[in-house]
Amino acid sequence: MTEPTPPAERPLPDEARARIRADLLAHAHEHRSRAPRFAVPLAAAAAVALVAGTGYWAVHAGGDGGVGPAGSGGSASFGPETDVSDPVDEPSDVPPSDAVSLPAGPTPEGTQVGTDTCAVELKYVLRGAEEAYRDGDVSFWVKGDRYSVCYELDGSTTVTRPVSLTPGDDVAGFRVASLYPPTQSGYLTVRVAGGVVPQGLEEVFDAAYTFPDGQTEHSEVGTDASGRSWWWMVHSHDDDGGNEREQPEIEVTVSYSGVQRSYTLEWGPPDTCAQANHGC
Amino acid sequence: MAIGSDEQELVDGLHGDDPAALAALFDRYGDRIYNHCFRHLGDWAEAEDATSSVFLEVWRHRRRVRLHDGSVLPWLYGVATNVCRNASRSRRRRLRAVARLPRPFPETDHAEEVADRLGSQARMKEVLVRIEALPAHEREVLGLVAWAGLSYEQAAAALDVPVGTVRSRLSRARARLTQEVP
Numbered sequence: 001m002t003e004p005t006p007p008a009e010r011p012l013p014d015e016a017r018a019r020i021r022a023d024l025l026a027h028a029h030e031h032r033s034r035a036p037r038f039a040v041p042l043a044a045a046a047a048v049a050l051v052a053g054t055g056y057w058a059v060h061a062g063g064d065g066g067v068g069p070a071g072s073g074g075s076a077s078f079g080p081e082t083d084v085s086d087p088v089d090e091p092s093d094v095p096p097s098d099a100v101s102l103p104a105g106p107t108p109e110g111t112q113v114g115t116d117t118c119a120v121e122l123k124y125v126l127r128g129a130e131e132a133y134r135d136g137d138v139s140f141w142v143k144g145d146r147y148s149v150c151y152e153l154d155g156s157t158t159v160t161r162p163v164s165l166t167p168g169d170d171v172a173g174f175r176v177a178s179l180y181p182p183t184q185s186g187y188l189t190v191r192v193a194g195g196v197v198p199q200g201l202e203e204v205f206d207a208a209y210t211f212p213d214g215q216t217e218h219s220e221v222g223t224d225a226s227g228r229s230w231w232w233m234v235h236s237h238d239d240d241g242g243n244e245r246e247q248p249e250i251e252v253t254v255s256y257s258g259v260q261r262s263y264t265l266e267w268g269p270p271d272t273c274a275q276a277n278h279g280c
Numbered sequence: 281m282a283i284g285s286d287e288q289e290l291v292d293g294l295h296g297d298d299p300a301a302l303a304a305l306f307d308r309y310g311d312r313i314y315n316h317c318f319r320h321l322g323d324w325a326e327a328e329d330a331t332s333s334v335f336l337e338v339w340r341h342r343r344r345v346r347l348h349d350g351s352v353l354p355w356l357y358g359v360a361t362n363v364c365r366n367a368s369r370s371r372r373r374r375l376r377a378v379a380r381l382p383r384p385f386p387e388t389d390h391a392e393e394v395a396d397r398l399g400s401q402a403r404m405k406e407v408l409v410r411i412e413a414l415p416a417h418e419r420e421v422l423g424l425v426a427w428a429g430l431s432y433e434q435a436a437a438a439l440d441v442p443v444g445t446v447r448s449r450l451s452r453a454r455a456r457l458t459q460e461v462p
Contacts, residue, residue: 003457004407006427007400009315012328017310020332024306028299028339117344134366137340155343 031154113179113278114157118150125159125276133224138194138232140224148276149177149194149232156181158192161276167198171263174207174252175274176233186238191250193274194232197221202229204257209233212247244272287352294342302342306335309353313360316428320364322404324397330367334360354437357430361420361438411457418453421446 012020114121122129122141126148129141139150146162160177167173176191197205207219217235224230250265250272265271273279290308293301313334318327337359338345348354411419417439424435425446432450436443 003426003454004410006319006407007403009311010324010400011311012314012331016328020310020328020335021303021306023332024335024339025299025303027336028302031339032297032299152340 114159115155116157118152118157118159121150121157121159121277122148126162132226132228133222133230135220135222135232138192138234140194140230140232147196149192151177151179151190151192151234153179153181153190157277158275159277160192160194160274161270163195165196167196169261171252171265171271174254174263174265175271176209176250176265177275178272179275179278183238188236188238189244190234190236191217191272192232192234193219194230197229197231198256199229201256204255205229205231206255207231207233208253208255209235210251210253211235211237212244212250213237287347287350291345291347291352294338294345297342299339302335302339305338305352305356309356310335312353312428313356316357316360316423317364317367318404319407319423319427320361320368322408323401326367330360330364333367334363337363348434348437351434354430354434356438357424357428357434358438358440361424365416365420411453414453414456418449418456421449422453425450 011017118131118139118141126141126143126146129143129148131139132142132147133140137152139152141148141150141159142165143162145165147165148162149160151158156179158177158179160175163173173195174193176193179190179192180187181190182188191209191211193207193209202221202223205219205221208216209218210216215235215237217233219231219233221229221231245267247267249267252263252265254261254263290301290305294305310331314327314331317330317334318324321327321330334356338356341359345352346355411422414422420439421435424430424438425432430438432443432446436446439446
């Protein structure tokens with residue numbers, strides 16, 4: 001039998017070409033790097049440190065680690081499907097969240113977010129984790145019975161503390177990671193959360209986050225190649241850099257069809273500082 | 281194709297946050313990526329969307345763009361392969377859901393262009409059915425080498441695997457297709 005031959009190639013239709021090109025340019029202008037405005041040098045390498053109760057973890061010297069374009073496996077990553085288990089000194093696990101000492105409110109100079117790919121940042125949080133699902137800037141990484149959420153924003157990478165894959169009733173699965181990239185007028189506050197959708201509830205699940213400014217952000221849901229569904233929520237708003245602890249707390253309402261559960265996120269770690277690779 | 285320093289300029293532009301470099305890359309390789317995506321997806325409209333996604337991903341990962349033997353094309357095909365793989369998965373999920381809905385009446389359109397597009401889509405879908413039995417990594421090698429015209433070395437760079445792996449995957453793919461019963 002002969003090798004199948006695809007149809008002849010054809011150029012992009014003119015209208016599509018013009019539309020895509022315009023979209024690309026608009027997107028590129030909108031998402032140019034903000035790195036020069038950072039108060040701390042984040043250029044080639046970023047040392048990321050959190051002070052844990054027992055003293056160490058999550059220290060990272062970054063830089064671009066030889067990234068390739070495609071992976072050979074079934075992962076959905078766009079960078080190299082690198083071996084996440086490179087030999088790097090790292091803590092054996094994430095410390096108890098209540099042992100983390102962090103500033104009270106947004107302190108952008110101290111955020112020092114990770115600047116590497118999710119695959120690299122995960123080495124310091126959930127070593128050996130593999131990407132299970134990605135939707136744009138949000139990805140989910142699994143190792144064993146735990147997962148972390150990774151969020152990339154203009155070269156900054158935030159990874160949340162690992163959480164059990166089995167959805168629970170407590171607030172642990174609904175905590176938000178927070179990052180505060182500077183803008184020309186102040187700071188942007190970005191909150192990220194994500195987790196596993198209980199099986200069979202993909203069509204009815206919703207996690208609604210209501211923020212101090214009164215805005216409510218609803219979760220999105222996607223399903224990975226293995227059939228597991230994930231939800232995620234990303235919310236951003238301009239911030240003047242004030243002390244967030246003086247603001248109303250973030251309220252979460254999780255709906256499972258007719259059943260609802262509500263949570264109030266306490267400011268600071270662990271509820272609003274769920275990230276593991278940089279501070280708040 | 282003459283490649284080299286101008287490709288380096290493109291990469292430098294991307295590394296330097298220059299949107300014009302992204303536009304230039306799209307102008308140069310948009311058609312190739314469009315056809316590569318079509319060969320993954322079998323649908324021209326979806327290939328348009330995927331092409332857009334590919335270049336958005338390029339911008340998102342612009343700091344990581346790199347040349348292979350003076351060309352950015354292998355890296356670009358690598359990104360495109362991942363984007364189209366994901367698009368293909370999403371479509372399968374969507375189709376499973378849509379399959380439960382009642383089928384609409386087919387609409388006849390005699391426009392030559394539309395007929396041509398549909399004809400090539402139908403043909404591509406036949407091709408995709410024929411290669412469906414191949415493992416995904418063999419299909420990807422077949423798509424890059426046999427259909428997109430990449431060299432073994434370029435395909436290896438695109439897929440981030442050794443050249444020998446590309447050769448063996450292509451060989452196995454062709455052997456399987458030969459063994460198929462027509």
